[in-house]
Amino acid sequence: MITNTTTIRLEIEKGIRQKGHSLSSFGKLAGINRGIISGILNGNPPKSISIRQLDLMAEALGHPEGWMYEYYVDECFINEKADWRRIKAFLLRCTEIGRYDCIQAVLDRLMEDLSNTVSVFGLAEELYEEGKVKESLPFYECVIENEKHQHSERLAIAHYRVFRASIGENTEETFRAAVRFEPFRDRLPENFMLDGLFYLANIYYLLQNWDTVERYAEELSNLVTMVYNIESKKIDNDNCYLPIKTERPLVFYYGQSSLIKGVALEHKGHYEEAKKYILQYMDLSWFKGLDEDGEKEVHKLTYFATANMYLMDVMMGNITVLPQYIGFLENHPEEILPAISNILKAANEYEFDIDEILSKFANVIKNDFVYSKSQSKISLTSRYINLHYQLAIYNLRKQSNNEGISNLIESLKLSIKIYNKNKILDIIALMQQIKSIATSEQLAEYENLLKGVGSDEKINNFVHSFFRSN
Structure with a gap:
């Protein structure tokens, strides 16, 4: 009966013959002792192959990285018993070259005995601590899917790690990650819980x-x-x-x-x-x-x-502090963007003029990315969304209609980019009220943007009502 482990050996033997090597000459080429190769190919039972040895032989035979990996899974389970040392070495190698199919195959076999979640979690933590966050995720997901004890600290940490790694540029995806993590936050160790609550608060701030x-x-x-x-x-x-x-x-x-x-x-x-x-x-x-x-x-x-x-x-509404506030901002340019958005919001509510302030900081606002390198992209984009939205209201209030609608369209572009559903709805609702003063070019650009807002039912209802009323 030919098994996956015998297939590997048959392929190695075939390659050695085709290259015209003896075991001795092949051993020198691969950098492996002749006796070890003989034990692997001819032993009874055959000697196990380490993943390092398989890689060396694959290179000597002219095969690419990952050769025979799909067959190597069985090599990790001698007599159906998990050899963790061999498994760990194989899994680490698979993370290096992106063979997630093989990782999943090994994890499926390991989870036939759920006590192996302890070892899988340990490997995930090792990768995470080394900064290999993406590589650690399949192992954390395995723990999440298979941990027997639903109140275990290990399960909570796995959820926390996946949550932190899922915080990205798409607010909808980030929100889903938050919802998935939330029930496990109070099962974390206190040092992790502090950050978990901090990031949850910030995600809902963006929403x-x-x-x-x-x-x-x-x-x-x-x-x-x-x-x-x-x-x-x-x-x-x-x-x-x-x-x-x-x-x-x-x-x-x-x-x-x-x-x-x-x-x-x-x-x-x-x-x-x-x-x-x-x-x-x-x-x-x-x-x-x-x-x-x-x-x-x-x-x-x-x-x-x-x-x-x-x-x-x-x-x-206390605008007497504006000169002091502006003086503060001049000394702290990194605060200008969020400050201007809020000053605009107050100006719109209390109907006071800030043209001079906007003119003063025009260049800084335009180049604010220079001052925000430490910020996440989603946070910075959200600030620009709010800035353009408030600018739209301000300009429309001052009868600068063309500029105001351009600001609103820019806010929509950025909202779609990170899929900020709440702001998309706000912008569509406002645009419904003012579309009669938009130019044909602005309407065409706006309508084109609406086609890319996704499949959310509430947004689509707004979109369809806009097109029906045109």
């Missing part, structure tokens, strides 16, 4: 779901306060204090919980209440256990609080 942003800010606040109280006691009582291992300094999460809560309240129009939360992160120099990185975070938070306090005054 403009302010109630959910507020909820996750509160969860983050409760968690980080509890962790800080424990850490604070350790600092007071332990001369050899070692801080909890977190991705960022603990003070970052402490400050961000108040910052995010304040932002959510701001977007809900609760400006006075938002100010109370701004004061909570205005000065965190009292925070225990600050190292150099922690001190930097305290400085950043003070800077954000200063900017946001100016912003709250403007959003409440």
Whole structure:
């Protein structure tokens, strides 16, 4: 009976004959001892082949990388028993050359015994810690699909790793990743949970779901306060204090919980209440256990609080602070883009003129990518979406119709790019009201963009109503 393992050996023997080699000359060419090759081909039972040996022989025979890998899966299961050392070496090699078909075949065999999820999880963590995030994902997905204990920390971490890796440029896909991860957030170790809540809050910020942003800010606040109280006691009582291992300094999460809560309240129009939360992160120099990185975070938070306090005054219609706010922005150009969007929002609400401000920062706004290299693309794109949307309203209010509609179309382009469904709906609703003042070229461009908005039922209903009314 010819099996996959005998097929590999038959192909090696055939290749050796065709090349006219003896075992000795082939061994020298491949860099493998003649006795080992003989044991592999002629032993009774045959000696197992390591993946390294198979690669060396494939190269000596002139075959490409990954030769016979689909047959090698059986080599990992001697007498149907998993040889983890051999399996791990094979899986790592498959990740290097992208043979995910072989990875899946091995994982399917391994999951015949669900206790192997422990080893698979360990391999996933090893790859992740080495920065091989994409390569680790099939192994985390395997754990997610096969972990028996639904409340295990291992399963929660696997969900968390996949969630973090899924945060990308498409808001709809990122949202799906968030929904999948959410039920497992409170099963994580505290150091992972801090980041999990922080990223969940930021995703719902991009989706403009302010109630959910507020909820996750509160969860983050409760968690980080509890962790800080424990850490604070350790600092007071332990001369050899070692801080909890977190991705960022603990003070970052402490400050961000108040910052995010304040932002959510701001977007809900609760400006006075938002100010109370701004004061909570205005000065965190009292925070225990600050190292150099922690001190930097305290400085950043003070800077954000200063900017946001100016912003709250403007959003409440107090335009007397605008000169001070503008002076602050001139010294902190990285804040200009989000600030201008919010100043525009206030100008639109309270109907005041900011032409001079827009003119002052025209070049900086246009080239803001220079100041935003550390930002995610989705976050930066969202800022430009809001900027052009508010500019559209501002220009339309000032009867600059052509410019306003151009701004609205630009906002739509960017919203479609990252599939920000909520903003697409806002733009379509506004365009329905003003389409009579659009030029034929603008309408043609707009209609062409609408054809690429996807298959969402609510959006499509808006789109169809637009075309029916034309």
